[in-house]
Amino acid sequence: MASIRYDQIPLTIQYGSRTEKILAYDCSLSETADLQPVYSIGKKGVAEQTPQGARTASVSFSYTPVLTGITNERFKSKGDYNIINGVASGLKTTKASQSSGVSLVFGGISGEGLLTSYSVSLEPYAPVQCSVNFELFGSGENIPASGELKAQSLFRSPASALASGVGHSAYSSFMTAQSPATITSSDETGILKSVNYSINFNYEPVYKLGQEFPSTFLYHSATEEARLMENVYETGIAFTGKSEKFHLDVKSIDNNNTISVNMENPVLMSTQLRVGSNGVAETEKTIRSFY
Amino acid sequence: MLSRIRREGQKLAVNGTGINAVQSLSFGYESTAQPITTLGLNKVVYAPGAPQTASIQANSLMVYDDFFIQFTGELPFSGQVDYKDQNVKFTEAYLTSYSSSCSIGEIPSLGMGADIYGEMGTGDYLNFETIAPHDTELKIAGYNSININLDEFNTNRVNSYSLDIQTPRTAVYAFNDKTPSEVVSESPLDITMQFSIDADDYKIKNIRFVPEETSFRNVSISINKNNSTENIKTFSFRNMLLISEQYQSDMNGNVQISFVLKGTILRV
Numbered sequence: 001m002a003s004i005r006y007d008q009i010p011l012t013i014q015y016g017s018r019t020e021k022i023l024a025y026d027c028s029l030s031e032t033a034d035l036q037p038v039y040s041i042g043k044k045g046v047a048e049q050t051p052q053g054a055r056t057a058s059v060s061f062s063y064t065p066v067l068t069g070i071t072n073e074r075f076k077s078k079g080d081y082n083i084i085n086g087v088a089s090g091l092k093t094t095k096a097s098q099s100s101g102v103s104l105v106f107g108g109i110s111g112e113g114l115l116t117s118y119s120v121s122l123e124p125y126a127p128v129q130c131s132v133n134f135e136l137f138g139s140g141e142n143i144p145a146s147g148e149l150k151a152q153s154l155f156r157s158p159a160s161a162l163a164s165g166v167g168h169s170a171y172s173s174f175m176t177a178q179s180p181a182t183i184t185s186s187d188e189t190g191i192l193k194s195v196n197y198s199i200n201f202n203y204e205p206v207y208k209l210g211q212e213f214p215s216t217f218l219y220h221s222a223t224e225e226a227r228l229m230e231n232v233y234e235t236g237i238a239f240t241g242k243s244e245k246f247h248l249d250v251k252s253i254d255n256n257n258t259i260s261v262n263m264e265n266p267v268l269m270s271t272q273l274r275v276g277s278n279g280v281a282e283t284e285k286t287i288r289s290f291y
Numbered sequence: 292m293l294s295r296i297r298r299e300g301q302k303l304a305v306n307g308t309g310i311n312a313v314q315s316l317s318f319g320y321e322s323t324a325q326p327i328t329t330l331g332l333n334k335v336v337y338a339p340g341a342p343q344t345a346s347i348q349a350n351s352l353m354v355y356d357d358f359f360i361q362f363t364g365e366l367p368f369s370g371q372v373d374y375k376d377q378n379v380k381f382t383e384a385y386l387t388s389y390s391s392s393c394s395i396g397e398i399p400s401l402g403m404g405a406d407i408y409g410e411m412g413t414g415d416y417l418n419f420e421t422i423a424p425h426d427t428e429l430k431i432a433g434y435n436s437i438n439i440n441l442d443e444f445n446t447n448r449v450n451s452y453s454l455d456i457q458t459p460r461t462a463v464y465a466f467n468d469k470t471p472s473e474v475v476s477e478s479p480l481d482i483t484m485q486f487s488i489d490a491d492d493y494k495i496k497n498i499r500f501v502p503e504e505t506s507f508r509n510v511s512i513s514i515n516k517n518n519s520t521e522n523i524k525t526f527s528f529r530n531m532l533l534i535s536e537q538y539q540s541d542m543n544g545n546v547q548i549s550f551v552l553k554g555t556i557l558r559v
Contacts (some may be wrong), residue, residue, distance in 0.1 A: 006328075006330050006332070007328075007330070007331060007332040007333070008331070009330050009331055010330060010333075011330050011331060012331075021331065022329075022330070023327060023329040024329050024330040024331075025328075025329060026330070027330055061330075063329070064329075064338075065329060073334055107331075122466065123388075124342070124464035124465065124466065125323075125339060125340075125341055125342040125464055125469070126338075126339075126340055126341065127327065127338045127340065152331065154331060154333040155333060156333050156334070157333060157334040159334065160334070160335045160336070160337065160339070161334065161335075161336050161337070162324075162336065162337055163327055163336035163338040166327070166338055167337075168338060168339065168461040169466050169467075170339060170466075170467065170468065170469055171465055171467060172466050173466060174466050174467070178410075191464075191465045191472045191473065192465055192466060193463065193464070193465070195466075221350060231463060231473075237485020251467075253338060253339075278477065280461060280463070280475050
C-alpha cells in the first residue's frame with residue numbers, strides 16, 4: 001500500500017551528540033529549484049528554463065516540546081533538554097560568525113537545516129505549542145534533502161502514560177516583577193492570558209564558484225518578538241518605546257524541567273485594547289528585541 | 292447482601308446549611324486529559340488540555356424561601372454531599388442557571404446548576420463544623436396558592452409557568468495556576484418566562500407587532516404556603532418582552548395558548 005499513516009513517519013532531530021524525537025503535530029517539507037525562463041530575439045517561445053540560484057528546501061513543523069531527556073550520553077544524566085530552544089537561545093547571542101545546522105530526519109528523508117524561525121505559543125492550561133522552520137541549503141555538492149519517504153517500523157509500546165516531560169502552561173511561570181504583563185496604573189495585578197513568542201534568524205550563505213550549494217553560512221541578525229494578551233491596559237506608550245524585561249519559564253508537567261525564554265532589553269512597541277459586546281476587555285502588548 | 296443508598300442516606304448542604312426537599316441531585320466531572328497524537332506515534336501519552344472543572348445540578352420542591360437565587364450574583368458558594376459514610380465537598384461553585392416551574396396538580400419546583408472552579412471530591416480542604424437544616428418546618432406550596440399578576444389574565448386560566456435564569460460565567464486563567472484567577476460574571480442575565488393558559492378572550496398579536504406594538508409586561512409570581520396567605524417566594528420582573536405565542540388544540544382538550552416573555556437584567 002502506497003499510503004503512509006502519520007504514526008509511521010517519525011520526526012527526529014540531532015544536534016551535536018544529542019538526538020531528540022519530536023512530538024510533532026504536523027511537518028511539511030518543500031523543495032524549490034530557482035529557475036527562470038530564457039528568451040531570445042528571433043525565437044518564439046522560451047529557449048529554456050535555467051537555474052539562477054541553488055536548489056533550496058525547507059522543513060517546518062509544529063510540536064509540543066519535551067523538556068526532559070538525556071543531557072550527557074556518557075553519564076546518562078537527565079535534565080533540562082530541548083535542542084531547538086537551546087539552539088535559538090544560543091544563536092541569538094553568539095559571537096561566532098559561522099553557524100552549524102541541525103540534522104533532521106523525517107520519515108526516511110534527511111537533511112541539515114538552519115533554524116530560521118522559532119515560535120512558542122502558550123494558552124492557559126494547555127500543552128505548550130511550538131512551530132519552527134528550518135532552511136535546508138545543502139552543502140558543497142550535497143543536495144539539501146536526500147533519502148526516500150518510507151513507512152518506518154517503530155517499537156510500539158502498549159502502555160499509556162502521562163506526558164510528564166512536556167511543557168505545559170499550568171506549570172509555567174511568567175516573571176512578575178517589572179514585567180510588562182503585570183504593570184497597571186492602579187497597582188492591580190493583571191492576568192497574563194496568553195503569550196505568542198517568536199524569533200527569526202537571518203543568515204548569509206557563502207557560495208564558492210563551481211559549487212551549487214553554499215560552503216558555509218554566516219549568521220547576521222535575529223529579530224525577537226512577544227505578543228502578550230492580558231486583561232489590563234497600560235496607557236501612555238513612550239515615543240521611544242519603553243524598555244521592559246521578559247523572562248518566561250516553561251516547565252514540564254512533572255515540574256522537574258524547564259526551558260527558559262529570555263528577551264534581552266526588549267522595548268514595548270505597541271499596545272492594543274479591544275472589547276466586544278458580551279465580552280471582557282482584552283489588551284495586547286508587543287515587545288521586540290534585535291540581536 | 293448487596294447494600295444500597297436510598298434517599299434517606301443522602302444530604303446536600305450549601306455554605307453549612309442543609310437543603311430540604313431535594314428531588315434529584317447530580318454532580319461530577321470529566322477529566323480534560325487528552326492524548327497527544329504526534330508523528331511517529333509509538334506510545335499514547337496524555338496531558339491536560341483544558342482547565343479541570345466540575346458541575347452540580349439539583350432540583351427541589353419549593354418548601355421555603357429558596358436561597359439559591361441569591362447566588363445569581365457574583366458570589367460563589369461551597370457545599371458538601373453526604374452519602375452513607377462518604378463525604379464529597381466542593382468549593383467555588385458559581386451558579387450558572389436557576390429555574391422554577393409549576394403546573395396544575397404539581398408542587399412548585401426549583402432547579403439549579405453550577406460550575407465548580409475550586410475543588411471537588413473527598414478531602415479535608417473544607418470543613419463545615421455543623422450542618423444546620425435550612426428550615427425545620429416545611430412550607431409546601433401548591434398550585435392553588437400561586438398568584439400571577441399579568442395584565443390580561445382576568446378571564447384566562449393559567450395552567451403552568453416556568454422561569455429560567457441563565458447566569459453565564461467566564462473563568463480567567465493565568466499561567467502556573469490550576470484554578471482561575473478570576474471568574475467574571477457576565478452581564479446581562481437572561482430571564483425566560485413561559486406561561487401556558489386555557490384561553491378565553493386572549494388576543495394573539497399580529498406577527499408584525501414589533502416594532503409598532505412591541506409588548507412589554509410586568510410579571511409577578513407570588514407563591515404562598517398551601518391553603519394559606521403566608522408568602523414563601525415572590526418573583527417579579529419588569530418590562531418583560533413578549534417574544535412568542537403558540538396556539539394549540541386537539542379533539543379532546545381546551546384551546547391552550549403558550550407564550551414566552553424574555554427579560555434581561557444588567558448587573559450592577
